[in-house]
Amino acid sequence: MSAPTAQNAATTGDAGNPDSARASLEALRTEIAKAVVGQDPAVTGLVVALLCRGHVLLEGVPGVAKTLLVRALAASLELDTKRVQFTPDLMPSDITGSLVYDARTAEFSFQPGPVFTNLLLADEINRTPPKTQSALLEAMEERQVTVDGTPRPLPDPFLVAATQNPVEYEGTYPLPEAQLDRFLLKLTVPLPSRDDEVNVLTRHAQGFNPRDLQAAGVRPVAGPADLEAARSAVARTTVTAEIAGYVVDICRATRESPSLALGVSPRGATALLSTARAWAWLTGRDYVTPDDVKALALPTLRHRVQLRPEAEMEGVTTDSVITAILAHVPVPR
Numbered sequence: 001m002s003a004p005t006a007q008n009a010a011t012t013g014d015a016g017n018p019d020s021a022r023a024s025l026e027a028l029r030t031e032i033a034k035a036v037v038g039q040d041p042a043v044t045g046l047v048v049a050l051l052c053r054g055h056v057l058l059e060g061v062p063g064v065a066k067t068l069l070v071r072a073l074a075a076s077l078e079l080d081t082k083r084v085q086f087t088p089d090l091m092p093s094d095i096t097g098s099l100v101y102d103a104r105t106a107e108f109s110f111q112p113g114p115v116f117t118n119l120l121l122a123d124e125i126n127r128t129p130p131k132t133q134s135a136l137l138e139a140m141e142e143r144q145v146t147v148d149g150t151p152r153p154l155p156d157p158f159l160v161a162a163t164q165n166p167v168e169y170e171g172t173y174p175l176p177e178a179q180l181d182r183f184l185l186k187l188t189v190p191l192p193s194r195d196d197e198v199n200v201l202t203r204h205a206q207g208f209n210p211r212d213l214q215a216a217g218v219r220p221v222a223g224p225a226d227l228e229a230a231r232s233a234v235a236r237t238t239v240t241a242e243i244a245g246y247v248v249d250i251c252r253a254t255r256e257s258p259s260l261a262l263g264v265s266p267r268g269a270t271a272l273l274s275t276a277r278a279w280a281w282l283t284g285r286d287y288v289t290p291d292d293v294k295a296l297a298l299p300t301l302r303h304r305v306q307l308r309p310e311a312e313m314e315g316v317t318t319d320s321v322i323t324a325i326l327a328h329v330p331v332p333r
Contacts, residue, residue: 018233022282024222025230028076034217035072035210036065037203038196044282045187045299046073046161050227051234051278054184054271055140055160057125057175057303064189066163068210070121075213077227078220079118079157086128092135096145097152110147115139118155122162126172133179136160140182157227177262177306184271185296186303230281237277238287242332246290247273250297253325254305259316262306272300290331298322 025047032043042058046069049056058066067083074081084095097113114120115136125133138144140160144151162183164175180186192200208216247269255263264272273288275296280288302318311321 018229021222021226021229021233022284024226025282027221028073031076031218031221032069032072035213036069037199038192039065039069039189041299042069042187042189043073044279045185046070046159047282048275048278048296049184050077050157050159051230051281052184052271052274053157053231054274055182056162057180057183057186058161058163058189059166059186060163060189061167061191062165064191065210066189067121067123069189070119070161072213072218074119075218076221078223080155081119081121082114082117083121083123084114085123086125086132088128090128090132092132093147095132095135096139096147099148108148110150110152112152113145115145116152116154118157118159120158120160122160124164125162126164126175129173130176133173133175136162137179137182157224180303181265181267183303184275185299187299233286234278234281236286237281239273239277240287243276243288243290243293244273246329246332247276247293249329250293250325251301253329254301254322257321257325259308259311259321260305260318261308262304264301264304268301268304271304272296275300294326297326 028047029040029043036043046056048054058069060066071081071083073079084090093113095113095115097111097116099108100111101107102109122136125136135145138146139154139158142151143156143158144153146152160183165172191197210216251264251266251269251272254260257263272293276288276292279296280286280292283292298319301322305318305321307316307318307321
């Protein structure tokens with residue numbers, strides 16, 4: 001089914017219609033697929049994060065199109081995007097901006113940093129020291145940055161998509177728990193299947209240039225009005241007391257697991273409920289089911305728990321612990 005473009009929606013007056021917004025957001029998969037082969041779960045996760053006003057941590061080895069994925073999403077949504085390559089010598093002001101003296105006016109003026117955008121791609125966020133990592137905390141949580149005592153609001157929508165390499169730890173600074181908890185979702189970006197990898201090479205042999213998305217045919221299929229209409233519709237999605245109780249039971253089970261040193265906090269429970277509502281709406285329903293909660297449990301909770309050292313030595317993973325909990329917590333009827 002073909003979805004209306006953002007421009008068409010604006011001219012027909014459907015940009016604020018929830019059904020039109022859902023169709024436009026569904027069309028993102030097709031549009032992003034013009035640049036990125038596969039990775040549907042990561043695309044869905046980024047859309048869910050936008051609907052929930054959350055942020056995403058993308059984890060995958062180098063070369064699996066994490067950066068290209070975020071750029072293609074921004075191009076498909078007609079949103080502004082900026083990229084910051086995190087390095088050991090990056091300063092907080094390199095992200096937030098700073099005051100610059102203007103000799104002509106003899107005054108200081110504020111020069112905005114790259115954080116003043118809609119989609120901020122924080123590449124290899126774990127390669128910069130904690131002081132610079134913390135510069136993002138206020139931006140992610142408060143949607144503003146404070147420079148020289150003056151708070152400055154960020155654009156809306158605003159999403160941080162941070163990437164990190166899971167296999168290279170030399171010269172890196174692991175994200176502290178407080179900052180990990182600020183990410184709504186942690187999405188794993190796996191290596192492609194053989195067929196997908198052949199498709200990637202075929203595209204490159206035919207002249208595909210990942211730096212020129214316009215030449216690849218990526219066009220805006222949704223806009224800020226669609227996103228706002230979708231957010232309003234998600235906020236109206238029904239959550240019963242039984243579903244709320246199910247979310248709480250899952251999160252409480254993580255706190256009692258013998259394999260975990262740290263379980264999910266109430267903030268994590270709120271995040272799981274929020275992502276389940278967004279997923280329910282995206283799939284065409286105005287109410288949340290237990291399957292919606294299960295579908296978003298791993299990406300929403302995997303970075304909010306911490307394994308005990310002995311469990312880690314035995315090869316236990318956070319995903320396996322959460323999967324086992326989902327299998328044992330009673331599902332409401």
